[in-house]
Amino acid sequence: MTLKPIPVRSESTLECRSCGAGAPVDEHFCSQCSRILALGRHGDFFTFFGLPRRLTVDARDLERRFRELSRKFHPDFFYNAAASERLASLERSSYLNDAYRVLRNSVSRIEYLLSLEGFSPATPETGGVAGASRVPPSLLEEVFALNEELDEIRELRESGFDAAQLRVRLDAARTPIDRRREAHERELETLSARWDAQVEAPAAERRAILEALRACLLERHYIINLLATIEREAASLDPALSPAPPPGDAEPSAHG
Amino acid sequence: MGKAIGVDLGTTNSLAAYVKNGVPVVIRDESGDALVPSIVSVGDDGTIFVGREAQRRLLTAPSRSVYSVKRFMGRGIDDVTEDARLFPFRVSGEPGGVVRIGLGGQEFTPPEISGFVLRELKRRAEEHFRAQGEFDFEVDRAVITVPAYFNDAQRTATRDAGRVAGLEVLRIINEPTAASLAYGLDKRDRGTIAVYDLGGGTFDISILRVEDGVFQVLATNGDTHLGGDDIDRLLMEMVIADVGRAGSGVSTELTPELVQGIRKAVIQAKWDISEDQDAEIRVEAAPQLPTGYHRRITRAEFERLIAPLVDRTLEPCRQALADASLEPGDVNEVVLVGGSTRIPLVRARVAALFGRTPHSEINPDEVVALGAAVQADILVSGRREMLLLDVTPLSLGIETMGGATSKIILRNSTIPASGREMFTTAVDNQTAVDVHVLQGERELADDCRSLARFKLRGIPPMPAGLPRIEVRFQIDANGILSVSAGELRTGIAQAIEVKPSYGLTDGEVERMLIESFEHAEADFDARLLIEARNEAESVILATEKSLRRPDFSEVTASVLDPGETKRIAEALAELKSSMESGDRERIQRQTHALNHATQHLAEVVMNRSVREALTGRNVKDV
Numbered sequence: 080m081t082l083k084p085i086p087v088r089s090e091s092t093l094e095c096r097s098c099g100a101g102a103p104v105d106e107h108f109c110s111q112c113s114r115i116l117a118l119g120r121h122g123d124f125f126t127f128f129g130l131p132r133r134l135t136v137d138a139r140d141l142e143r144r145f146r147e148l149s150r151k152f153h154p155d156f157f158y159n160a161a162a163s164e165r166l167a168s169l170e171r172s173s174y175l176n177d178a179y180r181v182l183r184n185s186v187s188r189i190e191y192l193l194s195l196e197g198f199s200p201a202t203p204e205t206g207g208v209a210g211a212s213r214v215p216p217s218l219l220e221e222v223f224a225l226n227e228e229l230d231e232i233r234e235l236r237e238s239g240f241d242a243a244q245l246r247v248r249l250d251a252a253r254t255p256i257d258r259r260r261e262a263h264e265r266e267l268e269t270l271s272a273r274w275d276a277q278v279e280a281p282a283a284e285r286r287a288i289l290e291a292l293r294a295c296l297l298e299r300h301y302i303i304n305l306l307a308t309i310e311r312e313a314a315s316l317d318p319a320l321s322p323a324p325p326p327g328d329a330e331p332s333a334h335g
Numbered sequence: 336m337g338k339a340i341g342v343d344l345g346t347t348n349s350l351a352a353y354v355k356n357g358v359p360v361v362i363r364d365e366s367g368d369a370l371v372p373s374i375v376s377v378g379d380d381g382t383i384f385v386g387r388e389a390q391r392r393l394l395t396a397p398s399r400s401v402y403s404v405k406r407f408m409g410r411g412i413d414d415v416t417e418d419a420r421l422f423p424f425r426v427s428g429e430p431g432g433v434v435r436i437g438l439g440g441q442e443f444t445p446p447e448i449s450g451f452v453l454r455e456l457k458r459r460a461e462e463h464f465r466a467q468g469e470f471d472f473e474v475d476r477a478v479i480t481v482p483a484y485f486n487d488a489q490r491t492a493t494r495d496a497g498r499v500a501g502l503e504v505l506r507i508i509n510e511p512t513a514a515s516l517a518y519g520l521d522k523r524d525r526g527t528i529a530v531y532d533l534g535g536g537t538f539d540i541s542i543l544r545v546e547d548g549v550f551q552v553l554a555t556n557g558d559t560h561l562g563g564d565d566i567d568r569l570l571m572e573m574v575i576a577d578v579g580r581a582g583s584g585v586s587t588e589l590t591p592e593l594v595q596g597i598r599k600a601v602i603q604a605k606w607d608i609s610e611d612q613d614a615e616i617r618v619e620a621a622p623q624l625p626t627g628y629h630r631r632i633t634r635a636e637f638e639r640l641i642a643p644l645v646d647r648t649l650e651p652c653r654q655a656l657a658d659a660s661l662e663p664g665d666v667n668e669v670v671l672v673g674g675s676t677r678i679p680l681v682r683a684r685v686a687a688l689f690g691r692t693p694h695s696e697i698n699p700d701e702v703v704a705l706g707a708a709v710q711a712d713i714l715v716s717g718r719r720e721m722l723l724l725d726v727t728p729l730s731l732g733i734e735t736m737g738g739a740t741s742k743i744i745l746r747n748s749t750i751p752a753s754g755r756e757m758f759t760t761a762v763d764n765q766t767a768v769d770v771h772v773l774q775g776e777r778e779l780a781d782d783c784r785s786l787a788r789f790k791l792r793g794i795p796p797m798p799a800g801l802p803r804i805e806v807r808f809q810i811d812a813n814g815i816l817s818v819s820a821g822e823l824r825t826g827i828a829q830a831i832e833v834k835p836s837y838g839l840t841d842g843e844v845e846r847m848l849i850e851s852f853e854h855a856e857a858d859f860d861a862r863l864l865i866e867a868r869n870e871a872e873s874v875i876l877a878t879e880k881s882l883r884r885p886d887f888s889e890v891t892a893s894v895l896d897p898g899e900t901k902r903i904a905e906a907l908a909e910l911k912s913s914m915e916s917g918d919r920e921r922i923q924r925q926t927h928a929l930n931h932a933t934q935h936l937a938e939v940v941m942n943r944s945v946r947e948a949l950t951g952r953n954v955k956d957v
Contacts, residue, residue: 146549153722154751154812158505158714169811173753180748 096163105129107151107171115152117163118170123195124178131278132195134188134271145179186299189267189292192274196289215298221255225305228252229312242316249316253309256302263299270295337473339505339715340460341513341707343480344449344493346405346536346562347674349373350701351456351477352708359517359708361701362456362463369701371459375451376400377438385455394599397423397591399439403564406536407434407445408496409489421568423591431785444843446492450499453477457500476503478711480703482537483509484557484728486774487786487816494815505714507813510534511541512552512725513706514672517697519545519721526667527553529655531685531693532703533648534673536562540652542659542666551724553659554747556651563605563675566641570601570632573640574616578628593623600628608637609677638680645684652688658747669693674700724749727810734771734780743808746776750810758804764796770806772818786816795825864919871910871926878907878933881940894939899932906932 094101100111105126109116125132128144150156152175157168181187214222229252232245274288340351341359348370352361361369368387376389377399384392393400401424407415412428419426425437435442457474464472481493490507497504511530518528525546532539539557543550574597575589600618607614613633620627656663671693675681685693697705713721726747732740733756743754758768768791775783794802803823810816821828882903884890891900910925 146547146551149549149724150719150722153724155506155713155722156717156719159717169751169809170753172812173751173809176749176752 096167097161107148115157115160115164115167115171117167118174124182124191127174127178128182130182132192133275133278134185134192135275136182136188138183141179141183145175148175185267185271186296189271189296193289193293193296196286198289198293215294215301218259218298218301221259222305225252225256225309229308232312236316246313246316249309249313253306256305256309260299260302260306263295263302266295267292267299337471337475338460338464338469339476339478339711340456340474341478341480341704341709341711342453342456343510343513343701343704343707344405344452344496345373345703346403346534346564347373348535348700349452349456350704351460352701352704353460354708354712359705359712361704362460364459369704371452371455372402373405373449373452374400374402375404375438375448377441379439381439381441383451385451393595394592397595398425400424401436401438401443401448403536404436404445404448406560406564407436408449409445409486409492410434421571421594423594446495446499449493449496453479453496453500453502457502474502476505476711476715478506478508478707478714479504480510480513480707481507482532482534482557482559483511483539483541483552483555483725484537484559485509485814486559486729486784487731487814488784489559490813490815494813504813505711507815508707508710508723509539509541509552509555509725509814510703511539511555511672512543512550512723513704513710514670514697514702515541515543515545515550516706516709516721516723517702518670518694518706519550527661527665528668528670529652529666529689530670530672531648531652531676532557532672533675533681534562535675536560536564538562538648538651540648540655542655542661548721549724550721551749552726552747553661554655555726555728556655556658557728558647558651561644561647562673565644566605566675566678567598567601569640569644570605570616571597574601574618574628574630577630578624590621590623593621596621596624597628604632605637605678608632608634609679634679641678641680645678645681648681649684649688663689666691670702671695672699672702725812725814726750727752727814729774729784730776731786731808731810731816732773732775732783733806734773738780739778740773740775740780740783744810748810750814751812752810754808756806756808758791758802758806759800760794760797760802761799763799765799766794766796767792768794768804770818772808772816787818789818791820793827794822795827797824864917864922867919867922867926868914871914871922874926874929874933875907875910877937878903878929881933881936884940890939890943891936895936899935903929903932903936 095109095112096117097114098109098112100109102109102116105122106116152168152171154168154172157165181191232248236245270288270292277284340353342351343349350361350369350371352359363369371386372390374389374393376384376392376396378384389400406418411431412434413430415426415434426434428434433444435444436448460474461472477497479493479497481490494504494507511532514530515528528543528545530541537559538561541555542553544553596618600616604614604616613631615629615631618628666689669685669689669691676699682693727744727750728746730742730746731744732742735741743756744752770791771788772786773780773783774786777783791804804820805823806818806820808816808818906929910929913921913925
């Protein structure tokens with residue numbers, strides 16, 4: 080590991096460090112001297128890929144663009160270039176890899192869109208229990224029922240009740256939560272399609288869709304935490320089994 | 336500009352390869368050997384021996400010889416105490432600092448030891464290019480491979496080893512990925528490949544997608560502490576237990592010599608049993624083991640013994656598949672890499688897991704070096720047909736309040752990758768902030784690998800919570816991290832003071848580089864002396880052979896005057912005495928003198944031999 084001071088800069092348009100010509104932020108190479116441009120601070124993942132700010136993304140098309148851009152930027156091809164071009168290649172490759180990781184997953188794509196549109200993150204930062212502190216109103220009923228059932232199961236388990244029977248009860252308690260999760264996946268899809276169709280709509284309508292997306296994501300995170308709690312209880316019913324990972328954890332990269 | 340090679344710096348063996356007319360080839364010595372044992376030994380006079388000669392010295396001077404040093408790269412003394420138990424060399428170090436290995440009276444860090452191996456590979460490559468008649472034979476750049484699961488400290492240590500050896504390290508690449516490059520040369524079509532790499536000391540699994548010449552790693556996993564060494568150790572412990580039980584007069588103290596003798600015997604048995612259904616472990620008699628030791632071991636016994644070790648490789652395989660969102664059946668090809676994949680049980684377990692017969696067409700000992708050579712060629716030539724996109728094996732994070740970790744770059748992120756984290760101050764006018772950088776998957780900082788602690792200094796005095804200090808983490812294509820920082824309100828770049836947890840400072844690397852040149856000079860002198868002695872010896876032999884001819888006086892009487900014969904005898908005696916002196920220049924001078932003195936004689940003998948050959952006598956009789 081090495082350490083160095085950060086280059087502090089704030090250009091709003093790009094300036095070619097090789098020939099001094101100006102360039103729009105979504106360009107990768109200088110139109111004058113065709114050298115790789117240093118990465119600006121004002122582009123975004125969508126423009127970087129040459130894509131509109133939409134939530135429906137063709138996975139094959141995105142992958143093809145990723146490979147094409149990798150072939151253009153990768154540090155392998157700038158080994159003998161000037162230091163400024165090597166740095167630009169490193170920055171652009173990193174940005175490309177980050178952009179691809181975020182955009183290829185539907186949930187991280189929505190989270191990214193929300194952050195671009197000025198919303199605070201819909202994910203609890205650490206992905207841990209922080210998101211469980213406030214119950215979304217629409218989930219109050221299910222959460223109440225589930226917590227009661229979990230408490231009872233826990234008590235019975237500690238008093239040595241038959242594990243197989245408890246597992247049946249746990250599965251039953253899980254069913255409505257699983258159903259809510261499926262409903263959320265469908266709702267996210269519907270909202271995403273609405274966003275894509277209303278790119279030209281008035282700001283207030285667009286904002287309403289984003290609000291709905293954000294609320295939906297928050298609930299989704301809450302549901303995933305609930306499922307994780309159920310998984311943990313299931314694991315303690317059968318100590319021989321190690322706890323299974325929650326379905327859809329805080330690492331979006333794990334889901335292509 | 337010199338040449339670039341690809342190097343597989345292995346736990347047990349190392350080798351180099353280069354691309355010749357578009358095709359990667361391994362570099363072999365005159366006897367066709369490509370593998371240089373990764374063993375370094377220090378002679379009584381400080382001479383450094385590397386490779387086969389050092390391997391011989393494992394038995395004669397075990398406490399001055401070091402092997403498997405890769406296990407110590409980028410690690411601290413607290414990590415390796417368990418390992419050090421069975422090693423005959425002395426291992427020490429400060430807690431949290433670099434491991435030091437004592438050989439003879441000297442101490443070496445692991446990068447220095449690896450540097451000696453790299454320098455030997457560099458020398459062999461240069462000799463190879465010289466022998467090919469290349470004018471530009473100097474080797475000054477290399478791609479060096481590491482296990483995919485190596486962390487930042489281990490990668491940095493490997494790069495330091497390259498620098499200590501006087502090589503510009505073009506790139507650190509992962510062994511399984513390198514192997515896939517060597518395999519993928521002629522297959523550019525689409526496919527998902529699993530590379531299973533079980534070497535001498537490390538295990539890696541990498542899952543790649545290949546399309547349009549882009550080799551993209553989807554996920555990697557492994558164990559940097561699992562390999563053939565561990566199998567050897569199981570066998571050694573079995574033998575040691577046997578020996579102790581039999582009460583065969585063995586002292587409770589295992590001498591380094593005996594440990595090495597046992598190690599050599601079990602390694603041979605391990606090889607044999609991969610070919611046959613049973614093998615014999617035969618330890619030579621030694622002072623502590625007067626009767627020697629031997630026992631038979633069947634394939635079934637061997638497999639029972641090593642099955643738990645082999646099974647430890649399967650969980651990382653499943654984890655890598657899960658991280659890539661794949662099922663075993665989605666993998667189109669499985670490639671085997673590393674000497675330990677010659678063991679039939681390993682092959683069987685891998686075949687069962689993936690449901691297909693694994694590939695092993697390319698020599699599993701050589702495939703990684705070949706791939707490294709391809710990557711070196713890509714970097715030097717700028718060829719764009721193939722591109723390797725690798726991932727970082729472990730998540731990168733920082734310690735947060737209460738000893739938890741906050742992840743900034745997740746494992747299996749394609750590299751180069753970057754991440755940033757905002758810091759602020761806790762009290763008014765605070766001008767410095769401490770940052771602890773970690774690598775690993777665990778939630779608690781104490782369970783992760785500490786990479787470095789650094790201090791952000793020079794923060795402009797402001798009310799608490801106001802400064803916005805951005806710390807940027809950049810993992811480059813080598814998988815090595817760099818950190819930079821700036822205060823965004825004022826735009827002041829932050830000075831960073833760092834203490835690498837298990838690494839060397841730049842100053843230490845510099846010093847080692849200088850020392851290695853001094854060593855190199857001493858080694859170079861030693862080699863020149865050996866060469867001078869060899870040449871002198873051949874001249875002496877040729878001269879004595881001529882003098883011993885039964886027809887010597889008959890042949891020479893008519894053409895050589897007595898003074899000439901006397902001068903030859905004197906020059907011969909002079910050269911013989913100079914051989915003892917160890918003075919290279921004197922040996923060379925006397926060799927030259929003897930050559931000169933015998934020139935006339937040689938001509939006479941030669942003429943006569945030619946005549947005899949022409950008249951039907953066999954040249955061998957001359």
